Amino acid sequence: MSRPSVIIVGSGVGGLALAGMLTRQGCEVVVLERAAERRDGLAITIWPNALRAIRRSGGEDMYEAVLKVCEPIHSARMFSQSRGRLATIDLGFLTHRYGVTGQGATRAELLDALIAQAGVPVRFGAEVDRVGTDGTVVLTDGETLRADLVVGADGVGSTVRRSLLPPGQGDGRENPLESWQGVVDRGGIWDAGGADFHFGPLGTCGIMPLTGNRAYWFVDGSIRTPPTGRGWPDVVRELVAATPPEQLFPGQAWDRRPVRHWGRGRVTLLGDAAHPILPTIGQGACMALEDAGVLAARIAQDPDPVNALRRYEDDRYPRVEGHFKKARGMLRMRGLPGAVRDRVLAVLPDRTITRMFTDSALPLPEFS
Ligand SMILES: Cc1cc2nc3c(=O)[nH]c(=O)nc-3n(C[C@H](O)[C@H](O)[C@H](O)COP(=O)(O)OP(=O)(O)OC[C@H]3O[C@@H](n4cnc5c(N)ncnc54)[C@H](O)[C@@H]3O)c2cc1C
Structure with missing residues (x-):
């Protein structure tokens, strides 16, 4: 069976993972990225649902390469500033069932790992202006490319999505949420072996482990004012104070209710371009990675590549709608x-809290 050619717009986690999965199938892939170089910033948690998708559609080598930049999260504790520890969740059952637990990683290191696994070089500095449903892609400098399939993995403000919308329809971003993150040497300040969440009058803050004895923390709050750690527990204040300025990152997130049909003709969308969700359940990038796994599987299974896109969209809709609702619920x-x-x-049994916390992280049946 001849393999389709694919243009992927955007080299975020979703676009890069898809590139690696498709080059492994023998597809001719081009990755276009408007930024001049690989982006830095923010750290994220990646859960078994995403890791199993990588393993199935990207193979052992991609899975191992990703795990190399990740630090496992074996448990999660929840604290209230007024009542102390509220709950402890043991995440050991994830490793037992799926061979892997949740992981913390810096975005930069994760992107580097995926770039090395993509199988083609990323074309940095290539900004897409518009796409056509016949598989045409026009860059802002006028260059025109064509492929059997085009995948818009170009994030929440997706240009590819805009090309597919009727004139006058905009971005439709909802629920703006702002926070600060830092990556810091955790030294003698914090050593929990898992993740900690603190709920207080200023909102929520969290601390997760990273490789190399580092941690990342986040605190809710306006990105106009750099954080001081005041008003948060001592451990958070100390981590904030120890964070070098170049490792301090403002975070802005939005969501948008997913639509059932997000592609047309030879074009589809993936990750935040199709269905941005709030970071409250740590699943936006995981959904992009799952999208990549499912899309690669449908392209491998279906002799008609356009039909593969429609099957992918049909299969993904209920899943991403469910995660969108869970993120809003959180x-x-x-x-x-x-x-x-x-x-x-404080009154919910640990079993119930564990389910609430990990429900969104369980792999799809086809990847479990
Ligand atoms: C504060 C915060 C914390 C988060 N925490 C987590 C977490 O713990 N776990 C988790 O799973 N998710 C988390 N997320 C969500 C996650 O970051 C996103 O869901 C994820 O990055 C989406 O990946 P993507 O590949 O779809 O898009 P993106 O990462 O947005 O990548 C899109 C790429 O497309 C490029 N691009 C855009 N337009 C064009 C164009 N016209 N032409 C060419 N290239 C273009 C961009 O430069 C970019 O490189 C968090 C988000 C925030 C804001």
Whole structure:
């Protein structure tokens, strides 16, 4: 069977993972990225659902390369600033069932690992202006390319998505959420072996482990004012104070209710371009990686590449809609008055909290 040619717009986690999965199938792949070089910034958690998708559609070598830049998260503790520890979740069952638990990684190191696995060089400095449903891609400098398939993996403000929309329809970003993140040598400051979440009057903050005895932390708050750590527990204040300025990153997130049909003709979308969700369940990048795994599988299975795109969109819709709702639900939980939220978390059995916390991280049946 001859393999389709594919242009991927965007070299975020989703676009890069897809590139590696498709080059392994023998597809001719071009990756276009508007940035002049690989982006830095923010750290993320990656969960078994995404890692199993990488392993199935990208193979052992891609999976191992990703794990090399990840630090396992074996447990998660939740604290309230007024009531102390509310819950401890043992994540050991994920390793037992799926061979892997949640992981912390810096975005830069994860992108480097995926670039090395992509099988083709990324064309940096190549900004897409518009695409056509016949597989035409026009860059802002006028260059025109064509492929059997075009995948818009170009993030929340997707140009590819805009090309598919009727005139006048915009970005439609909702629920803006701002936070700060830092990557820091955790030294003698924090050593939990898992993740910690603190709920307090200023919102939520979290600390996760990273490789090389580092940690990343996030605190809710406006990105106009750099964080001081004031108003958060001592450990957070110390981590914030120890963070070098170049390792401090503002984070902005939005969501948008997913639509059932997000592609047309030879074009589809992937990751945030199709369905941005809030970071409250740590699953946006995981959904992009799962998208890549499912899209690569449909392209491998279906002799008609355009049909493969439609099957991918049909299969992904219920999953991403479910995660979109869970992420909004978690936002509502975080926003409850402190006394109510703390009482609920304190009385719920650990089993129920574990399910709430890990439900979104369980692999799809086809990858488990
Ligand atoms: C504060 C914060 C914390 C988060 N934490 C987590 C977490 O713990 N776990 C998790 O799974 N997710 C997390 N996320 C979500 C995650 O970052 C995103 O869902 C993920 O990065 C989406 O990946 P993507 O590949 O779809 O798009 P992106 O990473 O946005 O990549 C899109 C790429 O396309 C390029 N591009 C854009 N337009 C064009 C164009 N016209 N031409 C060419 N290239 C273009 C961009 O430069 C970019 O490189 C978090 C997000 C935020 C904001």
